[in-house]
Amino acid sequence: MPVMRGICSNMPAKRGIYSDMSAMRGLYSDMSAMRGIYSDMPAMRGQMTRFGMEAVFYLIPFVSSVFSMMTENDMPEILCKCFSEKAGSITIIPADLILYTCVNKYLAETWLERYQPPGLIDPDTINWFKSLGRKVRGQEYNIRTKRQAVRRVRREIRTLTDAQRRRFIRAVQQLKERRIGSTNRYDALASAHDGRALGSAHSGPNFPSWHREYLKLFEAALQEIDDRVTLPYFDSRLDYNMYDPKESNFWGENFMGDHRGVVSNGPFRYWRQRNGAYLERNGGDSGSLISPRGIRNVLSRRRNIDILSPWAARGRYGLENYHNAVHIWVGGSMLGVNTAPSDPVFFLHHCFIDYVWEHFRQRQTVDPETDYPFDRRAPPSHAPNRIMDNLETGKRNIEGYSNDYTNQYYRYARSPRTCRQCRNRYRYLRCGDWIRGLCSATNRPTVRAFGGKPRAPGTPGAPGGAGGLPGFAGGAEGIPGEQEQSENKDLGITRKFSSTITDNRKKPPRKRRSMGDWLVYETFLEENKVSKIGRTKRSMNSGRYNQKKRTSHITNMDSSMQNSFLLDGKPDIKRWVFIPVKIVHRRPSGLLFGTKVIKNKRIVDGVDVYSYNKYMNYTDEEQQAAYSHSFTSGSGADKVYVQVDGMSYNGKYIDYTIVDSRLPVTESVAFVAVKNPKLNSSISYISAYDSHGRICRPYCHSYGSNSNQYEKCSGVVNLTEEKPKLYGEDVGEVTQLLYKSGKGEGFSRSDENIFLSFYCDFHEIPWGKC
Numbered sequence: 001m002p003v004m005r006g007i008c009s010n011m012p013a014k015r016g017i018y019s020d021m022s023a024m025r026g027l028y029s030d031m032s033a034m035r036g037i038y039s040d041m042p043a044m045r046g047q048m049t050r051f052g053m054e055a056v057f058y059l060i061p062f063v064s065s066v067f068s069m070m071t072e073n074d075m076p077e078i079l080c081k082c083f084s085e086k087a088g089s090i091t092i093i094p095a096d097l098i099l100y101t102c103v104n105k106y107l108a109e110t111w112l113e114r115y116q117p118p119g120l121i122d123p124d125t126i127n128w129f130k131s132l133g134r135k136v137r138g139q140e141y142n143i144r145t146k147r148q149a150v151r152r153v154r155r156e157i158r159t160l161t162d163a164q165r166r167r168f169i170r171a172v173q174q175l176k177e178r179r180i181g182s183t184n185r186y187d188a189l190a191s192a193h194d195g196r197a198l199g200s201a202h203s204g205p206n207f208p209s210w211h212r213e214y215l216k217l218f219e220a221a222l223q224e225i226d227d228r229v230t231l232p233y234f235d236s237r238l239d240y241n242m243y244d245p246k247e248s249n250f251w252g253e254n255f256m257g258d259h260r261g262v263v264s265n266g267p268f269r270y271w272r273q274r275n276g277a278y279l280e281r282n283g284g285d286s287g288s289l290i291s292p293r294g295i296r297n298v299l300s301r302r303r304n305i306d307i308l309s310p311w312a313a314r315g316r317y318g319l320e321n322y323h324n325a326v327h328i329w330v331g332g333s334m335l336g337v338n339t340a341p342s343d344p345v346f347f348l349h350h351c352f353i354d355y356v357w358e359h360f361r362q363r364q365t366v367d368p369e370t371d372y373p374f375d376r377r378a379p380p381s382h383a384p385n386r387i388m389d390n391l392e393t394g395k396r397n398i399e400g401y402s403n404d405y406t407n408q409y410y411r412y413a414r415s416p417r418t419c420r421q422c423r424n425r426y427r428y429l430r431c432g433d434w435i436r437g438l439c440s441a442t443n444r445p446t447v448r449a450f451g452g453k454p455r456a457p458g459t460p461g462a463p464g465g466a467g468g469l470p471g472f473a474g475g476a477e478g479i480p481g482e483q484e485q486s487e488n489k490d491l492g493i494t495r496k497f498s499s500t501i502t503d504n505r506k507k508p509p510r511k512r513r514s515m516g517d518w519l520v521y522e523t524f525l526e527e528n529k530v531s532k533i534g535r536t537k538r539s540m541n542s543g544r545y546n547q548k549k550r551t552s553h554i555t556n557m558d559s560s561m562q563n564s565f566l567l568d569g570k571p572d573i574k575r576w577v578f579i580p581v582k583i584v585h586r587r588p589s590g591l592l593f594g595t596k597v598i599k600n601k602r603i604v605d606g607v608d609v610y611s612y613n614k615y616m617n618y619t620d621e622e623q624q625a626a627y628s629h630s631f632t633s634g635s636g637a638d639k640v641y642v643q644v645d646g647m648s649y650n651g652k653y654i655d656y657t658i659v660d661s662r663l664p665v666t667e668s669v670a671f672v673a674v675k676n677p678k679l680n681s682s683i684s685y686i687s688a689y690d691s692h693g694r695i696c697r698p699y700c701h702s703y704g705s706n707s708n709q710y711e712k713c714s715g716v717v718n719l720t721e722e723k724p725k726l727y728g729e730d731v732g733e734v735t736q737l738l739y740k741s742g743k744g745e746g747f748s749r750s751d752e753n754i755f756l757s758f759y760c761d762f763h764e765i766p767w768g769k770c
Contacts, residue, residue, distance in 0.1 A: 094693025122181035209400020252444030259283030287328025636662035
C-alpha cells in the first residue's frame with residue numbers, strides 16, 4: 001500500500017501521539033501477502049492507486065480517534081501574519097509584548113467565533129450611557145459660555161491630597177454599588193470595552209481617540225456621584241524609578257491594594273468582575289512599567305503615524321507598545337483586553353496614556369485635529385468617519401482627535417519628574433534610586449505587629465486582615481483611612497557596633513548593555529569596554545547605578561500565579577483539565593554566577609564553572625531583547641511561563657515552571673489548564689516565555705513516533721476526549737500520566753504522554769511554523 005504508507009508518513013497537519021504503535025507497525029511490516037496479490041492484479045492496483053487518497057481520507061479520522069487525542073492545528077492566518085510582520089523587532093522589544101499584541105489582535109478580529117458575555121443590550125444601560133454623553137456635552141457648553149469657572153484638572157494620584165484620593169476611591173466604589181438595569185454602573189462601563197471595541201479600539205489610529213472618549217464617560221459617571229471628583233492618572237515612570245516597583249505605595253492599602261493573586265486588601269478587595277470572577281493581579285511577573293526614556297521616545301516624534309499602530313508597532317516609538325507592557329506587568333484581570341476595565345487600575349493607566357498623547361499633540365508641527373493616519377494597513381474598523389463602538393455617544397473615530405477635550409473639558413497638571421519637583425512637596429513621592437535625579441514613588445508602608453515583626457497587609461494583625469488596625473473598612477463598604485504609625489522612642493544608643501565583614505550576596509551577577517528601553521544582558525565586566533555597536537558599556541560602579549542596591553534578590557521567585565479559571569463566562573476549575581508541557585531551557589548569554597573557575601592557580605575572568613565549556617559559545621549570536629527591570633536570582637533559579645489562549649473558547653490560563661539558569665541546559669515540566677474537551681471543541685494556542693520577556697519555540701511530538709522525537713510546530717493544539725487520555729482532571733492525575741514507579745522502584749518519567757514541548761534558547765525567531 002505505497003499510497004497509504006506515503007501519506008501516513010507525512011501528515012504535518014495531523015501530528016499526534018501514539019502510546020502503543022506495535023499493532024500498526026506489525027501491520028505495515030508484514031504486507032508481503034497483500035503486495036503479492038496487488039502484483040498479480042494490475043487492474044485492482046490501478047484502482048487502489050486511483051482511489052488511494054479517498055481511502056486514506058476516510059481512514060485518517062479512525063486512526064486519530066483511536067491512537068491520538070491531541071493534534072496540532074495550523075496557526076490562523078491573522079496570527080501568523082502578525083508574528084511575521086513583527087519578527088524583526090525581537091532584538092528591540094521583548095517578544096512577549098509582540099505575543100500580547102498579536103494574540104489580542106487575533107482574538108479581537110475573531111471575537112464572534114467564541115462565547116461573549118452580554119453587551120450593552122439593556123435599555124436602561126443604553127439610556128444611561130447616552131445621558132452621560134449629554135452630560136459631558138452640557139459641561140462643554142457651559143465652559144464655552146463661561147458658565148463654569150475652570151476646566152477640570154487631572155493630576156497624578158500620588159499628588160492628590162488624602163481627602164481628594166478618598167473621594168475618588170469612594171466614587172469608584174459607589175459606581176460598583178449602584179444598580180443600572182441588570183448590572184451595576186461600574187460593570188456596565190467595563191462591558192463597553194468588549195465585543196466590537198476589542199478590534200476597533202486597539203491596534204490602530206482609533207486607539208487613543210476611543211479611549212479618550214471612554215475615559216470622559218467614566219469621569220462623568222464618577223461626577224454624577226461626587227461632582228468634586230476628577231479622574232487622576234497613574235504615572236508608572238514614578239514606579240519604574242524604584243529598585244523594586246512591586247513595593248510601590250500605589251499597591252498599598254490606601255491606594256489600589258495588593259498586586260498578587262486575588263486582590264484581598266485595599267479598597268477593592270474581593271471585588272468581582274462582571275463575569276463573576278474575582279479581581280486578580282500578578283504584578284511584576286512579566287512586562288514593564290513605562291520608563292522615562294520610553295516617554296522621550298514617543299515625544300520625539302511629530303506625527304501620529306510615527307507612534308501609532310500598525311505603522312509604529314515594530315519600533316520603540318509605539319505608544320501602544322508601552323501601554324501594553326503595563327497591562328502585562330499588572331497581569332491578572334488587566335492582562336485580558338475584555339477583562340482589563342474590571343480593575344480600576346485600568347482607568348488610571350489609560351489616563352496617563354492620554355496624558356502622554358496630549359503632550360505629544362502639543363508638540364506636533366501639523367494640525368493635531370486632522371492628523372488621523374489611515375491607509376490600507378489600518379483595520380477597517382478604525383476608519384475616521386466610523387461611529388465609535390459601544391459608547392453610545394454618536395461620535396466618529398476622528399472626533400476623538402478634537403481639541404475640545406482639553407480646551408473645554410479638562411487639562412493635565414504635569415507629573416513631577418525631578419527631585420526638586422517632588423522632594424518635601426508630596427508625601428508619597430521622593431527622590432528616586434534607579435535613575436538619580438528623577439522622582440519615584442515611596443515604598444508602601446510595612447505594619448509592625450506586637451514584638452516588632454513586620455506583617456504583610458491583609459494578614460491578621462495588619463490592615464485589611466482579621467484584627468487589623470482601625471481606619472480602613474475596604475471593599476465596597478468603606479474607604480481607606482490614614483495609615484496609623486507608631487512613634488519609636490530613642491533607645492539612647494551613642495555608639496554602634498561596626499565591622500569590616502559585609503554580606504556581598506546581593507551584588508548583581510551580570511552587567512547590562514542598553515538597547516533603548518529594553519536591556520540585553522552581557523557578561524559582567526568591571527572595566528568599560530566598547531561593544532560591537534560602538535557604545536561604551538557603563539560600569540555598575542558609575543554614578544547612575546548604585547551597586548549595593550541594584551541587587552539580584554529582587555526577583556519574582558517568591559510569588560505564585562493566580563488564575564481566574566474563567567471559561568466562557570463561568571469561573572469554575574471543573575471546566576478545565578490539565579496537560580503537561582515540557583520546557584527545555586538553554587542558559588542565556590550574559591549571565592555570570594559566583595562559582596569562579598580556577599586554572600593554573602589563577603581565576604579565569606568572565607566565566608563561571610557552569611559556563612566554562614564550548615557549548616556556551618555565544619560569540620556571534622544575537623539574543624532576544626529583555627525587560628530592564630528583570631533579574632535572574634543569584635542562585636540561578638528562574639521562571640518560564642506557559643500561556644494558554646483559547647481559540648475555540650473564551651479563556652486564558654498561565655502558569656510557570658522553575659529552571660536553573662546556571663546550567664547549560666535545564667529540562668522541566670509545567671502543568672497548564674485547557675478547556676475540558678467533554679464540554680465541546682477545545683482548541684488552544686499555547687506559548688512559553690521567560691520572566692524577562694523572551695519567547696520559546698514550540699515543538700510537537702512526532703506523528704507515528706514511539707520515541708521522544710519532537711518537530712517544530714505551530715503551538716496550536718486540539719484536545720479531544722478520545723483515548724489514550726493525555727490530560728488530568730487535576731494536577732495530581734496528570735502527574736500520574738508522567739511518573740510511574742513499581743513497588744520498591746524509583747520514579748521514571750514517561751515522555752510519550754507529553755505532546756507539546758518548548759525550546760528556550762532565545763536566539764532564533766521564536767514563532768512556531770505558520
